[in-house]
Amino acid sequence: MKVYTDIFSGEEIVSDSFKFEYVFDKVGVEIKATFITKKEGEVDIGCGNAFGGNEDDAGDAGEGEKVLDIIDAFKYNESAFTKKDYTTYIKGYMKKVKTYLEEKNPERVKDFITGAGAMVKFILENFEEFTFYTPESYDTENNMILSYYKGEDVAPTFLFFIDGLKGTTVWRTPTKNE
Secondary structure, three states, X not given: OEEEEEOOOOOEEEEOOOOOEXXXXXXXXXXXXXEEEEEOOOOOOOOOOOOOOOOOOOOOOOOEEEEEHHHHHHOXXXXXXXXXXXXXXHHHHHHHHHHXXXXXXXXXXXXXXXXXHHHHHHHXXXXXXOEEEEOOOOOOOOOOEXXXXXXXXXXXXXXXXHHHEEEEEOOOOOOOOO
């Protein structure tokens, strides 16, 4: 499994235990959240329903709280932005990511600029549809997490700038010789 951390703060943002769908020339990643029932005493290891749980299995009424799997796993905190504030934030953040890519992955810069431009345009055109989240630390200087509802979905889709994240494998499959 890969855990994706913010390239600037190192804070955990998401993992590939959630199904990624690349968008905007692979600059963005969308993840469709699901509601899970969190019962007292249960521990979520961040894999959603990967082990056969049923998102609709709410048990008896009052036995648990319905939460979004990705928010529960990574402890996102809802935040608020005006369109003007978000525009200021995203310009600064995109500049930081571009500078980072110029140093660490220069061949990615051109695609990043094109895809990020399209993604930011989409966000600003649909600004009222988005909910904004910070990571667990409430860091508002680095990677912000966004969500919106697509079509008739009952749970939101989360949107990430993948170039602002670094994936690290947290476990591996043993080789034949081990």
